[in-house]
Structures are given as structure tokens and as C-alpha cells.
Amino acid sequence: MIIAANLKTNLTRKETSTYIEELESYIKAKNIFQEVLVFPATSSLNEHNGKVIIGAQNAYATKNGAFTGEIGLDHLDEFGIKTILIGHSERRHTLGETQEELVSKFNYYKELGFKIVYCVGEPLEKREAGKEVMMDYISTQYEGIDTEYKNLIIAYEPVWAIGTGLTPTLEDIEAIHTDLKGKSTAPLLYGGSVKVTNAKEVLELNNVDGVLVGSAALYAEHFCSMIQYAQEV
Ligand code: 13P
Numbered sequence: 001m002i003i004a005a006n007l008k009t010n011l012t013r014k015e016t017s018t019y020i021e022e023l024e025s026y027i028k029a030k031n032i033f034q035e036v037l038v039f040p041a042t043s044s045l046n047e048h049n050g051k052v053i054i055g056a057q058n059a060y061a062t063k064n065g066a067f068t069g070e071i072g073l074d075h076l077d078e079f080g081i082k083t084i085l086i087g088h089s090e091r092r093h094t095l096g097e098t099q100e101e102l103v104s105k106f107n108y109y110k111e112l113g114f115k116i117v118y119c120v121g122e123p124l125e126k127r128e129a130g131k132e133v134m135m136d137y138i139s140t141q142y143e144g145i146d147t148e149y150k151n152l153i154i155a156y157e158p159v160w161a162i163g164t165g166l167t168p169t170l171e172d173i174e175a176i177h178t179d180l181k182g183k184s185t186a187p188l189l190y191g192g193s194v195k196v197t198n199a200k201e202v203l204e205l206n207n208v209d210g211v212l213v214g215s216a217a218l219y220a221e222h223f224c225s226m227i228q229y230a231q232e233v
Pocket of ligand 1: 006088157161162163164165191192193194212213214215216
């Protein structure tokens with residue numbers, strides 16, 4: 001199982017460091033052998049030695065250069081970071097990243113052998129338009145992406161479920177994951193309002209290989225409970 005925390009625009013560098021240490025202590029104490037990933041805010045990235053894999057929430061497809069406000073490979077290399085989140089709904093829908101831009105980012109970090117967590121998911125209007133429209137929409141998010149890439153992890157995160165407390169039914173999650181597994185055999189995570197109260201049942205579903213957690217992961221204690229559930233599944 002893969003248990004991932006997307007910390008988004010939360011936790012300072014100091015807070016992130018305390019957070020990661022709490023996770024490390026838990027992992028050690030409980031002999032956790034699941035893959036635990038944490039994506040801190042860019043300015044909270046730091047060197048880390050331990051079981052937790054640290055990834056970037058975003059980086060530009062460049063080593064360095066004139067891209068104001070962005071970071072590049074050099075900044076990730078400084079901390080030995082080899083994992084990146086690409087295509088998160090907030091980058092697609094709030095920050096306007098296009099599929100073309102995501103593909104170029106994907107290819108750049110793929111060439112470098114990065115572990116890539118690539119996010120897909122539909123907004124509410126696509127879901128309400130029926131299964132065919134919804135799946136067609138999600139299919140467009142696979143365009144240009146090497147679905148056979150060996151270090152690929154896909155995260156299915158319905159846009160309307162992110163940060164809202166709403167989730168698809170368990171049957172829906174399982175059905176969509178089963179369909180998406182037909183597009184890529186990469187591990188497939190579910191994300192969107194995963195909490196301590198529902199993580200276990202989500203992790204138990206067929207074709208769910210882990211979870212990508214936002215707000216509920218901000219408390220190390222809650223995230224550790226989810227890591228424990230993954231261990232038990
Ligand atoms: P929430 O868990 O807050 O809904 O966020 C999910 C998410 O966007 C993880 O990437």
C-alpha cells in the first residue's frame with residue numbers, strides 16, 4: 001500500500017520537520033512496511049534520511065533558469081528529492097495548468113527517473129453528465145502520459161471530493177478504479193476527503209492501492225492511524 005500526504009500550502013519548514021519526525025517514530029515503533037510519501041510545501045522541502053519519501057508538490061520542467069516563482073531540478077537535487085506530484089486538480093483548475101504543460105513536466109521528470117504521482121479526476125459537472133462523459137473527460141487527462149512508466153503512481157481524485165467532505169460511494173470508487181486500471185497497471189491511489197473515519201474501508205476496496213490525503217493528513221496522529229490501517233489491509 002502507498003499512503004501519501006499532500007500538505008498543500010500548510011506547515012512551515014519547522015512544522016514539517018516535526019511532522020515528518022513524528023511519522024518516522026511511528027513507522028519505526030510499529031514496524032510499518034508500507035510506502036509512506038509526504039509532499040510538503042515548496043519552502044518546507046529539506047534533506048531527509050528515513051523511511052518517509054519526500055516529494056515536491058510541483059516543479060518546473062527545467063534544471064534552472066528564468067521562470068519567476070518556480071523551482072527546478074537544481075532545487076530538488078539540493079535535498080535529494082526524486083519524487084514529484086504532477087497534475088493535481090488545484091494546479092489544473094485553480095492555477096490553470098494545461099494538459100500540454102503537465103505532459104512536458106511529466107516527460108522532463110520521467111527522463112530523470114523520478115517517481116511521479118500523477119493525478120486525474122473529474123469536476124462535478126462532468127460527473128453529473130453521466131459515466132460516459134466522465135470517463136471521456138478523465139481519459140483526456142491520460143493523453144500524452146506514458147502509462148507504462150515504471151515509476152508511475154496514479155491518483156484518482158474527483159475534484160468535487162477534494163476538501164469538501166464529500167466522497168463517491170465505495171461502490172463508485174471501486175468501479176472507477178477498476179475502469180482506470182484498464183488504462184494503466186500503475187498503482188492507483190484514491191484521494192478526496194479521505195479521513196481516519198473512512199480510510200480503512202477505502203483501502204480495503206479492490207483496485208485501490210493506497211490513498212492520497214490532504215487536510216486529514218495535516219495531523220500526524222491522524223495520518224499515522226491511516227498508515228496503520230494500510231498495514232492491516
Ligand atoms: P483532501 O483530503 O483535503 O480532500 O485533499 C485531497 C487532495 O487533494 C490530496 O492531494
